[in-house]
Amino acid sequence: MSQTELESLLYRDVLTVARGLLGWSLISDLGGETTAVTVIETEAYAGPDDPASHAFRGRTKRNGSMFERPGTGYVYRSYGIHWCMNVVVGEKGLPHAVLLRGGEPSAGVATMARRRGREANLADGPGKLCQALGVTGEMDGCDLRRGLLRLEPGPGLGGRTFAETPRIGISRAIDRRWRFILVG
DNA sequence: TACAAGATTGTCT
DNA sequence: GACAATCTTGTAG
Numbered sequence: 001m002s003q004t005e006l007e008s009l010l011y012r013d014v015l016t017v018a019r020g021l022l023g024w025s026l027i028s029d030l031g032g033e034t035t036a037v038t039v040i041e042t043e044a045y046a047g048p049d050d051p052a053s054h055a056f057r058g059r060t061k062r063n064g065s066m067f068e069r070p071g072t073g074y075v076y077r078s079y080g081i082h083w084c085m086n087v088v089v090g091e092k093g094l095p096h097a098v099l100l101r102g103g104e105p106s107a108g109v110a111t112m113a114r115r116r117g118r119e120a121n122l123a124d125g126p127g128k129l130c131q132a133l134g135v136t137g138e139m140d141g142c143d144l145r146r147g148l149l150r151l152e153p154g155p156g157l158g159g160r161t162f163a164e165t166p167r168i169g170i171s172r173a174i175d176r177r178w179r180f181i182l183v184g
Numbered sequence: 185t186a187c188a189a190g191a192t193t194g195t196c197t
Numbered sequence: 198g199a200c201a202a203t204c205t206t207g208t209a210g
Contacts, residue, residue, distance in 0.1 A: 197200100
């Protein structure tokens with residue numbers, strides 16, 4: 001995959017993008033320190049067609065970023081405590097997004113451990129991933145194709161396969177198997 | 185204007 | 198395995 005392929009991937013169907021982002025690197029230079037993870041777990045949210053999406057009932061102050069152009073980051077606060085980040089996909093104005101649920105630390109591990117206050121389980125959850133990379137609400141609406149927080153070609157699937165499972169932590173439309181996770 | 189619920193995590197039992 | 202921490206949105210009065 002190349003940066004150009006990322007560009008075209010972002011305009012594909014949200015489920016295709018959710019699968020395609022597995023194995024990519026998410027790199028952060030926030031706070032003057034470089035940290036990075038390999039994306040290993042994603043979830044797809046299809047805005048107006050998805051009762052579980054924040055954008056199901058239209059645009060609000062919080063989810064405005066989801067209506068921006070693909071490649072935009074949508075960062076929101078969860079349960080008033082944690083930050084969770086999405087990659088906006090699809091045509092501009094269509095609130096489709098892929099939630100980055102988990103990653104494997106690949107660079108700046110010491111920095112991530114310091115931010116997280118522990119050595120293990122640095123990014124195996126949406127809130128943990130953001131904390132490890134230093135992502136906060138200030139990054140809402142940023143351009144993930146360039147800048148301090150960006151997606152770059154990573155190790156890819158590396159011969160590993162991925163599983164499709166029901167989504168986690170939601171109460172609506174839980175029957176849709178729109179969660180993708182690398183196994184192995 | 186008030187209140188319930190939520191795409192979660194860490195700690196304690 | 199249960200529960201608290203903590204804030205924004207949506208809905209009702």
